[in-house]
Amino acid sequence: MSTHRDRLRQAMGDKVQFVQGDDACAYGAILAGCTFFAGYPITPATEVAERMAEILPKIEGCYIQMEDEIASMGAIVGASWTGVKTMTATSGPGFSLMQENLGYAIMTETPCVIVNVQRSGPSTGQPTLGAYGDMMQARWGTHGDHEIIMLCPASVQEAMELTIVAFNLAEAYRTPVLVFIDGELGHMRERLVIPEDDEFELVERTCATSREGYRPFAAGENLVPAFAPFGAGFRTYVTGLTHNEAGLPRSASAPIHDQLVRRLADKILRNTDQIIRYEEFGAEECEIAIIAYGITARACRDVVEEGRQRGLKVGLLRLITIWPFPDEVVARWAARVQAILVPEMNLGQIVHPIREAVAGRCPVMLQSKIGGELHTPTELSEALEELRCQVC
């Protein structure tokens, strides 16, 4: 008699596979217990939907192809309120369309995961090539004050692992979580090892236990309210309007709005130690640091390792959690190094919060590259050398 977890593994296939980053995101979702996917085809994210469409009926989940990304985002939020784990996947143009209901998910504290396999814009841009042009849209794209959680994997294996983490964070903090990769990583094939269940942790949303006196939007542990799924008799009213702890609209009340929106921000800001992930290479005796994220960080890692072998005092801070921004980590590096290089596959987005965190302690140089090609190790070495000449 096979268990449900056995069926998941059977549906995904071999334990070791040679697959794309998009596939890895789908596998991560399945391992995390996602049983509902709504999406709309878009290059270079379509393969996430294709994998989900193939796997979900096999495990008695539900795949639904919506009419657009607005509807996809709406459907995963609606489905999440029945108590299931939900995901959608898209690329820049689709992510633009999702902003409206992403804000709704934040306001209504709905756990869900959105994968964005980024391509360059503006507009239709370069559909088949990678870019990191949506980093700021992720932070500020939907209107109003809010915090968001975003993770940036650098490999196919990590795309799967961080998708699991994204579900855990979404469940823990009852908020949408973004997994941001790019067209290169999404379409690149690498070795993927599907982990055993005891090799990773799974988090489930805290559910309300008693209908007596239940207030659906009253802060619970970690400022997160206890969840009551639709159909369980709690009779919850969910609205995107400013609402009180009972969930009822109070859109003209300044104190209720203030209290609600600050709590939504604080439940993320007060738990940054649980949310922020990063990797450090050559942090000790480092004069010039690279701060990078996503696929760009891979070439940086090579350059730093090769540089240190040659005796150069270079290091790499790889940001995994981009939002909430790890400003304390960046500030700590800024206090120790002479200069910071920030390579980005855009015209400069994450360099801004980096500069804010560095606060003038050392020069910060942006190495911007757009057009769909990755930073080469040679380009990065040259930029490091140039920076070294300037400051050392």
Added chain:
Amino acid sequence: MHVIELNEHWCKGCRVCVFHCPTRSLRIASRFTMRGIHPPELVEAERCNGCRLCELLCPDFAITVMEAVSVNA
């Protein structure tokens, strides 16, 4: 004989009931409710045939038509 029970907190005095009453038994009262509106009142209780149209058409669930019960039966 019928009486109407009115929820004065919910009635907004819109007159839908008065306008639709097929026996013309309702009218708008001259008194005010706590909401500052003139509520409907049943003035021709004997003419009211208990059809409940006012109750069914009230957009605010404010009217209930009931059969009057005699206390000295």
Added chain:
Amino acid sequence: MSGLLKLKTAAELRQTYLRHEMFPTIFCDGCGLGNVLNYTLWALDELQLDLDRTVFVSGIGCSSRLSGYVNADGMHTTHGRALAFASGIKAAQPDLNVIVFTGDGDGSGIGGNHLLHTIRRNMDLTVILVNNFTYGMTGGQAAPTTPIDSFSTTTPYGNIEYPLDICALAQTLGAPYVARWMINQPYPPIKSIAQGIQKRGFALIEMLVPCPTAYGRRNGLKQLETIWQWYREHTILIDDYEHIMHFGSPEERAALHDTIKIGVFQDCERESFEARWATLVEQVKL
């Protein structure tokens, strides 16, 4: 369902179905949205639907406030997107009854594409679309349903655009249940909403609702009596309409030019998305 409805009293309805903290309603004098709510509740009561297993979903606008008045799980979503959220709920949990309140602007304007595809997919939803010819909550702008030559704040010289016949669209798309009613008569819409809820598949009930404040005021229909009477005079039962069109004189037929047909336009069977998905899962599940 019995032919003769035995309805609970309004007082009993209040007690059983309403979220008292939300009352009184926000609706204006002469607005018919409250009627749509009580007809829906009478229909629920007729069917003895379990409120614990029923979710009310709505978008944005006056009509979309209706979901909040019912003491059940409710989702007041974003403008035009109610059907997308409702589809997610229903697809993930097909055992739930999902009832959508939407408006003409919400459901057929900004949400028009969702309407089209939710019908095409045949999601098992009951959609009560309230048509008041205008965007009421924003103060009376032209909607996709605003009659030609009507005045609104954004058509100050008269509306030049052709209005959308939402029921005709739904019929064409193959919705298994399509009906339109005015609110002046309670029993037909109550019965129709109950039929819609029982229908396995997409059910659309369009309710013509007077809006004296935002629409009527600019179109000579400011008084409650006038605007409610207008609906009596400008609607005709589909059977009567067809009868006159078939047997009537040219003058009698021409007189129907400005009338709006009401009644049940479509009532057929078509397997729903949920049923088809369940069949597929049975075939491929491990």
